[in-house]
Amino acid sequence: MKDVDRYHTLSKPSLEFVCKEKGSKFVGYAFPVTSETAIKDSIAAVKKIHPKARHICFAWKLGVERVVFRTNDDGEPNNSAGHSIYGQILSANLTNVLVLVVRYFGGVKLGVGGLIRAYKKTAQGTLQNSTISERFLEETLEVVFDYPNWGKVLQIVKQKKMVVLEKKTQLKCHLILSVKKSEFDALKSFLEKQPFLSCK
Numbered sequence: 001m002k003d004v005d006r007y008h009t010l011s012k013p014s015l016e017f018v019c020k021e022k023g024s025k026f027v028g029y030a031f032p033v034t035s036e037t038a039i040k041d042s043i044a045a046v047k048k049i050h051p052k053a054r055h056i057c058f059a060w061k062l063g064v065e066r067v068v069f070r071t072n073d074d075g076e077p078n079n080s081a082g083h084s085i086y087g088q089i090l091s092a093n094l095t096n097v098l099v100l101v102v103r104y105f106g107g108v109k110l111g112v113g114g115l116i117r118a119y120k121k122t123a124q125g126t127l128q129n130s131t132i133s134e135r136f137l138e139e140t141l142e143v144v145f146d147y148p149n150w151g152k153v154l155q156i157v158k159q160k161k162m163v164v165l166e167k168k169t170q171l172k173c174h175l176i177l178s179v180k181k182s183e184f185d186a187l188k189s190f191l192e193k194q195p196f197l198s199c200k
Helices: 036-049 082-091 111-128 147-159 181-192
Strands: 006-010 017-021 024-032 055-062 068-072 097-104 132-136 138-146 163-168 172-180 197-199
Touching (some): 017 111, 024 036, 024 111, 036 055, 036 097, 055 082, 082 097, 097 111, 138 147, 147 172, 172 181
Antiparallel strands (some): 163 172
């Protein structure tokens, strides 16, 4: 059960990736996203860059424990574009990601097979040129303690590899800590046994 909460996503938006096929130009983009609102904003941003493009096809995937995804062919033959893009998201083992491919028609019809290859190749190249980072599902814990125990608490935080999200240093100190979801119960139990702090 080690690292069941580990997942991979993009650490930042990709650079533009261009692929050409029989005169048609395909331009790929990838974005890290955590909500459908962020997805809509990113699609709108790409549409502003390419107002004259014939097709802007995309696929996205959100979630780790409960996955939601969508594909869009934007007028291309069914499953020729969005499905091919989504396949590359799966191949790269990514989540919380949106991949768009913009197509400018070059005058020569590619056929369904040609379209599948072109969208797949563009999505693949876009993701291969992206910066991928490892993340973990996380939960938060709040600990409260007296100021003289500040050093002891920080030592535990460092030892247990917890991340401090917020801190209030007064006579009564408060720390909001981020911990891996898979380690949450064990860490909470450990902290509750410490006589010099209380855990919420």
